[in-house]
Amino acid sequence: MTQTTATTLRAAPAPASAASPARQPGIRIPVLATQLLILAALFGAWEAGVRTGAVSGFLFGSPAGIVQAAWKMILSGELWEHANYTLWASAAGFVVGTVLGTVPGLALWYSPYAAKVVEPFLVAINSVPKIAFAPLVILWFGTGVISKVALSISLTSIVALLAAFQAAKDTDPDIQKMLVSLGATKRQIFAKVVVPSALPAIIATFRINIGFALVGTVVGEFISSKYGLGHVIFVASSLYDLNTVWVGIFSLMLLGFVLYAGVDFAEKRLLRWKDQTYATQFKL
Numbered sequence: 317m318t319q320t321t322a323t324t325l326r327a328a329p330a331p332a333s334a335a336s337p338a339r340q341p342g343i344r345i346p347v348l349a350t351q352l353l354i355l356a357a358l359f360g361a362w363e364a365g366v367r368t369g370a371v372s373g374f375l376f377g378s379p380a381g382i383v384q385a386a387w388k389m390i391l392s393g394e395l396w397e398h399a400n401y402t403l404w405a406s407a408a409g410f411v412v413g414t415v416l417g418t419v420p421g422l423a424l425w426y427s428p429y430a431a432k433v434v435e436p437f438l439v440a441i442n443s444v445p446k447i448a449f450a451p452l453v454i455l456w457f458g459t460g461v462i463s464k465v466a467l468s469i470s471l472t473s474i475v476a477l478l479a480a481f482q483a484a485k486d487t488d489p490d491i492q493k494m495l496v497s498l499g500a501t502k503r504q505i506f507a508k509v510v511v512p513s514a515l516p517a518i519i520a521t522f523r524i525n526i527g528f529a530l531v532g533t534v535v536g537e538f539i540s541s542k543y544g545l546g547h548v549i550f551v552a553s554s555l556y557d558l559n560t561v562w563v564g565i566f567s568l569m570l571l572g573f574v575l576y577a578g579v580d581f582a583e584k585r586l587l588r589w590k591d592q593t594y595a596t597q598f599k600l
Contacts, residue, residue, distance in 0.1 A: 377558035382566070385559040395567065401543040402533055403571050405461050409468020410522075410529035410575065417473035418518055421480025425510055426502065431481065438478060446471045446528075450535050459540040468532035472525040479521035483514035519583050526575045530568060545571075 345353075359379045365371030366378040373381065389395035424431040449470055457463035487510045495505050537546025545564045552560035 374556070375558065377562050381559035382562045386563045389563060395563070398543055398545050398548050399567050399571065401461070402537065402545045403574065405464040405544070406468055406529040406533045406571065407575065409465045409532055410472055410525055412465070413469035413472030413529065414476045414522060414525055416469065417476025418480040421477040422484050422511065422514060424481050425484035425506065438474065442474050442478060446532070447535055450539055454536065454540050464533045464536035464541070464544070467536045468529040471528040471532040475525055475528060476521055480514060480518050483517035484510050487513045515586060519579070519586065522579045523576065526572060526579065530572060534568065
């Protein structure tokens with residue numbers, strides 16, 4: 317009897333394993349390889365269209381012409397000079413604008429009365445396209461790099477302020493009440509609950525502000541500048557040099573990747589728990 321029971325117990329797992337057969341892992345192309353294949357297909361089709369006459373090289377440029385224009389600018393050092401100008405102006409505007417917006421946005425949590433007074437003005441300013449302020453900023457700060465930084469600040473600061481204010485306002489009220497009942501001060505609640513709770517939303521806004529910072533700098537370079545990728549695109553477009561225009565556009569994309577990598581680095585340093593939580597939920 318004992319032997320029969322033992323045999324049954326050992327055999328019991330077999331039906332479960334038969335009922336749920338092991339999943340065979342499929343062949344999956346690495347993400348980077350897939351991305352490169354997509355780019356190769358797009359640029360290949362573009363180049364083929366230009367060579368066959370299906371696509372106008374005058375109106376759209378061509379990948380081969382873009383490479384030639386980029387290589388020429390690289391050899392002369394012109395591309396690095398303009399890209400460096402745009403990068404540092406955008407980075408400065410992004411950092412200063414984000415700080416100037418985030419700190420007051422969080423501070424509004426301290427006074428609901430002040431928040432109610434200020435909120436309509438913030439909404440009104442945010443409803444106006446910031447590009448409309450560009451001529452004024454150029455007149456106030458001149459045609460140098462300061463005006464480009466100021467434009468980036470004007471675009472990024474209001475977005476950061478609204479995001480930080482909303483994130484602080486959405487902090488769990490039950491946790492705050494519990495800490496008050498335990499004798500915590502308002503300053504302690506702000507430091508231990510409000511700021512940590514608002515950080516994910518604030519850092520998510522950083523990614524949006526990267527684009528706004530670049531937009532502010534490039535618009536300033538369009539209006540009045542002798543340097544920067546915006547200046548390169550503006551001059552090339554006025555000369556109908558579409559290949560050089562694409563060089564400027566693709567260079568701006570690369571600058572966006574550089575700034576995005578900086579935000580990723582900051583996120584990993586400030587929110588070390590986030591990656592672990594994401595990996596646990598989705599089993600990455």
